[in-house]
Amino acid sequence: MTGTEETPAPPAAPGFRLAYVPGATPAKWVRIWRERLPGVPLELVPVPAAEVADVLRAGAADAGLVRLPVDRTFFSAIPLYTETTVVMVPKDHAVAAVEEVTLADLADEIVQHPLDDVLEWAERPPGQPAFERPATTADAVELVAAGVGLLVVPQSLARLHHRRDLTYRTVTDAPGSDVALAWPEERTTDEVEDLIGIVRGRTVNSSRGRAQTSAERPAKKAAAPGRGGTGRQQQKTTGGGRRQGGKAQGGKAQGGKPQSGKRGKPRKRS
Structure with missing residues (x-):
């Protein structure tokens, strides 16, 4: 490589295209998207209401704010509000x-x-x-x-x-006129799941319905050791102070053998 050659520019970050029909107001959700996903550019695509379904089918947008009804055999849709x-x-x-x-x-x-x-x-x-x-x-x-x-x-x-x-x-x-978020059902991407969480008002820490990876799952806490450091589970007591898990009720020991209250006969001394 000579000194005159230029370093190629890094590939542009993949973006997300949100179509919206006249009258729909995506500004609030766009602001939240940009706060939570600054690395994923969001492009707004204004589309006439009669054409938005074709735009989504053709893949010219990833999701859209549309007016219902839509073809539910092809699209998934989440109703957002009904206009006066x-x-x-x-x-x-x-x-x-x-x-x-x-x-x-x-x-x-x-x-x-x-x-x-x-x-x-x-x-x-x-x-x-x-x-x-x-x-x-x-x-x-x-x-x-x-x-x-x-x-x-x-x-x-x-x-x-x-x-x-x-x-x-x-x-x-x-x-009334129902406004909804719609997208092709077979193209439910991670970014679509992100947008669903935003329009539904989920917080940034809420689950968006994605399957958790092993790294995302919280680690299980180890059981606290019992008294004496044996690691056995501590015995529970009933409301009257009796232990459950040691002696069973009814005068029987843990193994189920009857427990006698009398002592055996003393041996005869010689």
Whole structure:
């Protein structure tokens, strides 16, 4: 090797890629990850809700914060929380004058239903349908701001698309949106187990469900020697002070032979 040759750079540390859908907030868990696992870089991958399953299947992310449901034959999932559902309205709309509404209150209103809607409606979305469905939630928000209908979304999306001229109110009987941590079941790696422990609130010393190695198992304590240094287990006593393990109850010795209270006849002296 000549003096002009450069030393090759060490390989980059393996990282972990966490996908997340719009409205999900991974910041708290990312902070804990970086405190506990500083040697494993965590990369955040923003993904539209409709595409996150494909991203995880393709291995473009190791796990994801997703909206349920997901295919449980392929994914493992841990539900994290359920979001409140709200209706976005212009600030001068009648709905803005109350604290909360029901779906029945929206029956006569035009309600936008974007193609990327993440809510699961049992029958059909509330209100009257618009002439044409907007492609995205962002497009639907623009229509509401222009005075064309209302929009029902999870609260995090209302905050994400906040505008000064819009507000939102809780819809008490609308379905909620469940956010979960999901990953391909057959790719449950040690890093996935680490993340599971973090989102479940386990402390750094808690077991994450990994099999302990012999080095990780606590050593067994040796039994304390009995009195007299014989190493035998000390005898236990009953509440009345009788020993258990020496003489058995009922006047029998430890071997089960009856114990007589009389002494034998004295020998005849010659």
